[in-house]
Amino acid sequence: MKIAKVRVVNVTKRFGDLVAVNNVSFEVYEGEIFTLLGPSGCGKTTTLRIISGLEKPDLGKVYIGDNDVTTLPPQLRNVCLVFQEYAVFPHMSVYDNIAFGLRVRKVPKEELSKKVRELAEVLELTDRLNTKAGRLGISEQQRIALARCIAVEPEVLLLDEPLTFADAKVREKMRRELKKIQRELGVTMIYVTHDQLEAMMLSDRIAVMNKGRLLQVGSPIEIYDNPQSLFVAHFIGSPTINTIEGVLVKERGRFLVKRGEVAIDVSEFMSSYHNVESLLGRNIVIGIRPEDVYLDVNGPIEGVVEVIEVSGERLAIHIRVFKELVLKALVPIHEIVSEGERVRLSFNLEKVHIFDKATEEKVVLSRVK
Numbered sequence: 001m002k003i004a005k006v007r008v009v010n011v012t013k014r015f016g017d018l019v020a021v022n023n024v025s026f027e028v029y030e031g032e033i034f035t036l037l038g039p040s041g042c043g044k045t046t047t048l049r050i051i052s053g054l055e056k057p058d059l060g061k062v063y064i065g066d067n068d069v070t071t072l073p074p075q076l077r078n079v080c081l082v083f084q085e086y087a088v089f090p091h092m093s094v095y096d097n098i099a100f101g102l103r104v105r106k107v108p109k110e111e112l113s114k115k116v117r118e119l120a121e122v123l124e125l126t127d128r129l130n131t132k133a134g135r136l137g138i139s140e141q142q143r144i145a146l147a148r149c150i151a152v153e154p155e156v157l158l159l160d161e162p163l164t165f166a167d168a169k170v171r172e173k174m175r176r177e178l179k180k181i182q183r184e185l186g187v188t189m190i191y192v193t194h195d196q197l198e199a200m201m202l203s204d205r206i207a208v209m210n211k212g213r214l215l216q217v218g219s220p221i222e223i224y225d226n227p228q229s230l231f232v233a234h235f236i237g238s239p240t241i242n243t244i245e246g247v248l249v250k251e252r253g254r255f256l257v258k259r260g261e262v263a264i265d266v267s268e269f270m271s272s273y274h275n276v277e278s279l280l281g282r283n284i285v286i287g288i289r290p291e292d293v294y295l296d297v298n299g300p301i302e303g304v305v306e307v308i309e310v311s312g313e314r315l316a317i318h319i320r321v322f323k324e325l326v327l328k329a330l331v332p333i334h335e336i337v338s339e340g341e342r343v344r345l346s347f348n349l350e351k352v353h354i355f356d357k358a359t360e361e362k363v364v365l366s367r368v369k
């Protein structure tokens with residue numbers, strides 16, 4: 001199987017007044033799982049359709065391997081797109097479904113049969129080959145659609161929310177299978193989803209989109225640990241990141257984030273940076289993930305526990321610090337704490353992010369040291 005890289009360069013697509021894809025550029029490496037992630041309507045499907053050739057960009061270029069394919073029709077691109085809806089032929093057998101593209105390409109009968117059986121083996125469909133596709137479950141139908149795609153040896157596999165209609169358990173299983181198959185074949189895969197957890201677990205790299213724009217590209221860990229904008233910080237992670245909004249002021253030598261009655265002392269954090277004074281008087285947003293907030297009897301922040309939820313191996317504690325500020329802390333499940341209790345909190349200072357309220361972008365500060 002040939003494996004290709006994909007490059008999208010300054011692509012813009014309008015539908016009337018709507019800019020569905022706004023000057024988007026990214027590069028997908030050979031053999032990786034690259035995910036377009038973002039809320040519904042942000043332009044993921046349009047971007048994928050532009051790569052597949054089903055849609056023409058108004059501006060910009062698409063390269064597959066070293067070839068500029070921008071004006072090539074889909075059938076000349078050697079890519080395969082698996083849609084959100086299952087694209088199986090329900091009245092055909094699984095065998096005929098998988099063989100479909102090969103027959104269109106007039107592949108000789110023996111070669112075709114060998115190919116179908118090999119793929120059925122990889123996708124665990126061998127004992128289903130004679131069954132009508134429409135009689136099988138969601139997971140099997142999606143595997144059939146995938147097999148039919150892979151059969152024609154595309155250089156790039158495009159998948160648009162293929163797990164949307166499956167329930168949580170099936171999704172988890174299919175996600176693992178998908179990754180296993182992709183690793184076995186080594187094919188370049190571009191995956192689309194609105195589900196951040198799915199993107200985190202499946203992808204080698206993620207591109208986060210919002211309102212037609214590409215906001216950030218990176219490995220799941222990079223995106224999680226170093227969000228470059230408030231949108232990305234919010235969109236990734238569950239429970240969602242804590243945000244504290246306010247104006248940065250200096251009072252009696254202390255740095256405070258103030259808004260209405262909210263006043264959070266961030267001196268300890270700010271003292272590890274050089275150019276903090278430049279932020280004084282500006283509206284900022286402090287971002288801190290729930291797992292980076294600790295219960296700490298000597299912590300600088302005080303509040304009352306409102307709600308405790310069990311979240312897997314941890315407790316998600318909601319602490320009201322001010323009337324208008326609730327912070328979430330994700331703590332070990334054995335932590336002894338009860339609703340209504342007054343607690344003190346501290347932050348992992350290494351993990352505090354600062355965003356400019358106006359631009360919603362990360363403020364870059366230079367570290368003392």
Ligand SMILES: Nc1ncnc2c1ncn2[C@@H]1O[C@H](COP(=O)(O)OP(=O)(O)O)[C@@H](O)[C@H]1O
Pocket residue numbers: 015018020038039040041042043044045046047
């Ligand atoms: N063929 C079309 N005609 C008009 N508007 C479209 C068309 N396709 C998509 N859109 C609009 O473009 C935006 C992006 O859509 P889409 O790429 O499907 O987003 P996503 O896949 O991220 O949900 C949406 O506002 C959608 O309504």
Ligand SMILES: [Mg+2]
Pocket residue numbers: 044045046
């Ligand atoms: Mg879509």
